[in-house]
Amino acid sequence: MAVPALALAPDAAPHAPALRVEGVTLSYAVDGRTVTAVEDVSLDIRRGERLVLLGPSGCGKSSLLKSIGGFLPPASGRVLLDGRPVSRPGPDRMMVLQDFEQLLPWLTVRRNLVAALSWAKGTRRAEAAATADDMLLRVGLARVADQYPNTLSGGMKQRVAIARALALRPEVLLMDEPFAALDAMTRRRMQEELLALCQETGVTTIFVTHAIDEAIVVGSRIVVMTAHPGRIRAVIDLPGGRGPDRGDPAFAALEARIGGLIADQIRGGTETEAVDG
Secondary structure, eight states, X not given: OOOOOOOSOTTSOTTSEEEEEEEEEEEEEETTEEEEEEEEXXXXXXXXXXXXXXXXXXXXXXXXXXXXXXXXOOSEEEEEETTEEOOSOOTXXXXXXXXXXXXXXXXXXXXXXXXXXXXXXXXXXXXXXXXXXXXXXXXXXXXXXXXXXXXXXXXXXXXXXXXXXXXXXXXXXXXXXXXXXXXXXXXXXXXXXXXXXXXXHOOEEEEEXXXXXXXXXXXXXXXXXXXXXXXXXXXXXXXXXXXXXXXXXXXXXXXXXXXXHHHHHHTTOOOOXXXXX
16 A cells, blocks of 8 residues: 655745754863863755764764754854744654664553654544554554564664654654664665655754765765864765765765865864865
8 A cells, every 4th residue: 555645844945944053052061161062053954955964973963963952052153943043852853863762661662653742742642543553654664563662673663763753743853873873784774764754754854973874875965074173064965965876986986075074174174165966
C-alpha cells in the first residue's frame, strides 16, 4: 500500500528563511573563567533545507544546535524562528540525539509516539495512535510497534526517535550526530533513510556531524566551522540540493576540498568563504 505524502508546512514558501541566527556567541563558565564555545555566528536557514554543521570536535556545533533548540541561551545575539525570538525549547523544534536511550523504556514503541503527541500537543489518543502507526510505517518499523525499546537494535531505536520527532510535525528537526555510535553499514543505511524522509516531509533539518562524508550525503548545504571557538569557515551549497553519489569521483573531490578547508583553518585561516558544491 502506498504511503501518502506528508506535508509538514504546506503554506510555507519552499525557500523562505525558516530560522535565523544573528550574531550568536555562546559561553560557558569553567573553573571560574569564561570559555567561548561559539563566537559571532550568523546564519539564515532556508525552509525545507538540510543544513549540516560540520567541524572538528569541540568547535561548538552541538552548542549552537542546543541554542537553536532553546536549551542554551546566547551570551549575545539571538535566534529567530519565523521572526520570533527563541527563548526556550518547544515542539516546533524537535531534537534527536546520539544517545540510543532517548525512548521511554516502560512504554512500547507505539506508546512512545502516542505519549509524545499527547504531552506536547494534547492530541486525542485515537488520533495520536493513528499518527504513530503512520510514522512507524514510514520508517519501516510497523512490525515492532508493540515491542519495548530494550528489544530493538541501536539503529531501530534511532529510527523510532526520528519517527517520534516527525510525528509532532515540527518546523525544524535538530539532529546531534544521531548516527555516530552506529556501525558503518547501519550508519550508511540510516543516512539514506533520513534523506528520503526529509525529502518526503519537507521538514527543515539541521544536522551536526564531524564526518565529511556524512555531511555530503545528508546535506543540501554545509556550514564548515572553525576549531574552538566556533566560527563559520565556509558555506557550501550543493547543486540540486544534494551531494554527488559516493561512487562518483566528484564525491571524493568534494570530500578532499572540505577536508582542505578544515585543515586550512586549523593552520590559521579564518576568513569566511562561500563555496559552490
